Amino acid sequence: xxxxxxxxxxxxxxxxxxxxxxxxxxxxxxxxxxxxxxxxxxxxxxxxxxxxxxxxxxxxxxxxxxxxxxxxxxxxxxxxxxxxxxxxxxxxxxxxxxx
Numbered sequence: 625x626x627x628x629x630x631x632x633x634x635x636x637x638x639x640x641x642x643x644x645x646x647x648x649x650x651x652x653x654x655x656x657x658x659x660x661x662x663x664x665x666x667x668x669x670x671x672x673x674x675x676x677x678x679x680x681x682x683x684x685x686x687x688x689x690x691x692x693x694x695x696x697x698x699x700x701x702x703x704x705x706x707x708x709x710x711x712x713x714x715x716x717x718x719x720x721x722x723x
Contacts, residue, residue: 642693643706664713
């Protein structure tokens with residue numbers, strides 16, 4: 625267990641993956657660059673529940689910030705763990721996108 629900015633985390637700090645960059649690529653779709661350097665595509669349609677409903681508004685979804693390696697929306701009222709986004713995304717092959 626370890627602490628960062630007053631938040632306790634299970635596991636070891638080396639296990640933490642963070643989001644370094646993000647780009648909206650379409651409706652509820654993002655291209656994420658993780659701290660590992662890996663780029664992955666995340667479909668936010670997977671985010672269910674009342675808390676994520678505002679993200680269905682494209683202007684809200686596009687207005688995100690990255691705060692300490694976490695994607696946030698609505699002044700940090702909504703967020704999604706980078707580990708979850710990694711596990712529920714798929715690899716991005718830049719070479720295929722160019723062809």
